[in-house]
Amino acid sequence: MSRDPEAVESLIEPLLDSGGDDAGSGGGTTLFGTCFNILNIYVGTGLLVMHYAMALGGWAALGALALLIPTFALSGRLIVSAFDFLPSATPRTYPQLGKAAAGTAGLRAVMLFSFLELFGGSCILIMVSWRQLELLLPAQGLGPLLSPTHWAALLATLLLLPLLFVDLKRLSRLSVVGLCSSGLVVLLVLALLGLDPQRKGVPQQPSPTRHLASVGIIQAVGIFSLSATAHSTLPALRIAMRQPERFPVALTASFSVMLAVYCTTAAVGYWYFGDSASPLVTADLAHNSWYTSHARLVPVHRLLAGFVLINALTKYPGLNLCLQDMILSVLPLPSDSLGEYQLPSHRAARWLRLLLFCTATALALTAYNVLGSAMSLLGGLASISCSLLLPTAFYARLAWHGLRPLARTGLVALLALGAVLVCLVTATNLRDLSARCRA
Numbered sequence: 001m002s003r004d005p006e007a008v009e010s011l012i013e014p015l016l017d018s019g020g021d022d023a024g025s026g027g028g029t030t031l032f033g034t035c036f037n038i039l040n041i042y043v044g045t046g047l048l049v050m051h052y053a054m055a056l057g058g059w060a061a062l063g064a065l066a067l068l069i070p071t072f073a074l075s076g077r078l079i080v081s082a083f084d085f086l087p088s089a090t091p092r093t094y095p096q097l098g099k100a101a102a103g104t105a106g107l108r109a110v111m112l113f114s115f116l117e118l119f120g121g122s123c124i125l126i127m128v129s130w131r132q133l134e135l136l137l138p139a140q141g142l143g144p145l146l147s148p149t150h151w152a153a154l155l156a157t158l159l160l161l162p163l164l165f166v167d168l169k170r171l172s173r174l175s176v177v178g179l180c181s182s183g184l185v186v187l188l189v190l191a192l193l194g195l196d197p198q199r200k201g202v203p204q205q206p207s208p209t210r211h212l213a214s215v216g217i218i219q220a221v222g223i224f225s226l227s228a229t230a231h232s233t234l235p236a237l238r239i240a241m242r243q244p245e246r247f248p249v250a251l252t253a254s255f256s257v258m259l260a261v262y263c264t265t266a267a268v269g270y271w272y273f274g275d276s277a278s279p280l281v282t283a284d285l286a287h288n289s290w291y292t293s294h295a296r297l298v299p300v301h302r303l304l305a306g307f308v309l310i311n312a313l314t315k316y317p318g319l320n321l322c323l324q325d326m327i328l329s330v331l332p333l334p335s336d337s338l339g340e341y342q343l344p345s346h347r348a349a350r351w352l353r354l355l356l357f358c359t360a361t362a363l364a365l366t367a368y369n370v371l372g373s374a375m376s377l378l379g380g381l382a383s384i385s386c387s388l389l390l391p392t393a394f395y396a397r398l399a400w401h402g403l404r405p406l407a408r409t410g411l412v413a414l415l416a417l418g419a420v421l422v423c424l425v426t427a428t429n430l431r432d433l434s435a436r437c438r439a
Contacts, residue, residue, distance in 0.1 A: 028241050040175055042229075049223055049280060082395040093235050114326070117382035125316045127367065286301040380426045
């Protein structure tokens with residue numbers, strides 16, 4: 001088996017394989033199937049923190065969100081458009097695009113920022129699963145030996161360990177749970193407008209305050225960026241289409257839905273919870289909403305926590321496997337007489353997966369109380385770099401000579417915007433985390 005430097009594409013193979021009638025005898029996914037896949041990959045954990053990002057930046061953050069989503073849709077278009085400038089024999093993958101545009105440095109940049117984004121995302125999923133388990137467990141935990149948080153961490157670890165070695169095609173059948181949980185989040189948040197329009201059911205009285213704008217909008221941009229990026233999966237989704245030339249239509253439609261869902265949830269969530277919002281809306285729905293005082297009658301927040309938990313637990317093994325493949329793709333592996341690389345044994349690969357899981361769990365424990373800042377830092381450093389800066393730079397490098405002056409100016413402006421956002425969001429979150437550590 002030859003060595004595969006495009007390991008990041010393995011992240012979505014189970015999702016593509018589960019396409020059913022979309023990917024059957026027709027020879028690829030339909031336009032609708034591709035839109036479903038894009039939304040299933042992109043819309044997830046980020047939906048849970050929209051209201052918190054608004055609490056950081058105020059109502060002005062809604063404008064930032066409305067600008068960022070189309071910007072990332074444009075950078076997604078740039079990735080797939082850049083492939084038109086590559087030789088026909090070149091594999092249509094993100095790492096190979098980086099190599100064609102900037103040589104080995106481009107390939108390494110893609111691998112580095114993709115790894116940071118995926119590994120950080122795996123840590124986020126672990127923390128989210130812990131918080132959902134906390135909502136499902138008794139408030140005092142399961143005993144005096146451990147705190148509720150540590151009980152949740154222990155149980156989640158016991159649930160995740162066997163899933164690391166389960167066939168991902170089986171877990172991919174639960175991918176619909178991800179969209180169900182996202183739909184339930186939107187439904188429960190919007191329902192608050194009808195169930196409790198005067199916010200009388202909020203246990204924490206008086207009603208929370210709201211503000212127009214604050215410097216926290218920089219951290220909000222990081223969270224929004226993390227919630228709107230998974231661009232390394234787009235090349236594989238395009239290749240899997242029955243009509244790849246229609247991919248821009250699928251991308252535009254998917255990001256339009258994402259824009260509507262994110263902005264609506266963010267606005268309504270912030271209107272209801274205000275500046276007292278916590279990093280995950282599931283916690284606010286359980287502890288500080290109309291559902292709190294009607295938990296026995298309508299325990300829907302527990303149903304939501306269960307959906308989110310299943311979604312997080314079933315998505316993590318795919319991220320873990322992808323990270324394993326990415327590490328193996330850059331190791332100096334021995335080759336056989338035919339020049340093909342010999343991959344490590346299954347036992348060695350399993351130990352690598354366990355090492356990645358243990359490392360992610362340790363980092364999750366460290367960052368558990370700063371989940372919002374961790375998500376913003378990851379979005380600012382990795383997501384913007386991987387899904388805005390690099391796609392724009394690669395497209396500009398490949399297409400520059402054939403572009404009109406106006407298009408060149410636009411690309412330069414997009415690069416400048418990405419660079420400024422990376423610096424601002426990263427510096428702001430590092431300063432915030434440093435201040436919390438000293439406190």
